[in-house]
């Protein structure tokens with residue numbers, strides 16, 4: 001079932017394929033993926049280790065060469081002006097992926113990087129940029145650390161700053177790879193509340209998550225295995241739960257808990 005039969009589509013992959021590695025390590029990682037991600041909803045992408053979740057997210061973010069097409073609001077991404085695209089779609093990389101180079105920057109300056117797509121070439125940041133950065137750092141409770149170098153923070157604190165950088169973009173579509181990595185349970189709950197708030201404002205959130213119980217709090221789910229999408233649909237549907245159990249070799253079982261669902265190891 002297509003997620004977006006009734007909603008507008010924010011992002012769409014058409015026959016998407018991608019390969020990684022060179023020489024003997026070269027391998028095809030995504031195999032002809034067709035998926036539609038609904039606008040104004042929160043979609044979780046889940047699947048076993050190595051299923052291709054991060055690769056799919058990177059291809060959707062336009063940061064990985066790929067075959068097939070990615071459409072953002074119906075428009076082919078390569079045809080969009082880079083700044084326009086960077087304002088419309090923001091991406092949070094998997095924790096630790098290429099962020100060490102920002103270690104000497106202050107927390108404030110890291111978050112300010114999220115405003116680059118809004119700034120004129122070589123122009124200093126304006127009032128709107130500073131306001132967006134403060135808002136974002138307060139949303140992730142990172143404002144107090146604004147003068148500290150990123151490299152001096154713990155893993156979870158750092159993750160909250162990188163999340164603030166993404167929020168500072170104020171993009172309509174936000175892709176997040178393992179946004180809950182290193183976050184303690186209260187900050188995981190804060191992130192979920194924040195996503196609900198963003199979706200309530202009409203934004204689109206797509207997150208790769210490993211914790212299935214948390215992933216099932218989303219509106220929709222994309223279940224991946226071995227570079228293929230095995231299922232897409234609303235999180236509450238039994239077909240999604242059966243697909244999840246199958247891709248994890250029935251080593252998890254999904255049970256209802258009040259209005260939600262929990263995934264328990266078998």
Ligand SMILES: Nc1ncnc2c1ncn2[C@@H]1O[C@H](COP(=O)(O)OP(=O)(O)OP(=O)(O)O)[C@@H](O)[C@H]1O
Pocket residue numbers: 020021022025026027029047048049050051052053054055056
């Ligand atoms: N540089 C690379 N060269 C070759 N293969 C790679 C490379 N990077 C990743 N892969 C392979 O691509 C596949 C998909 O990786 P990807 O990181 O997208 O999976 P994932 O579903 O996000 O995994 P995880 O849950 O472990 O984070 C894996 O089998 C991985 O081994």
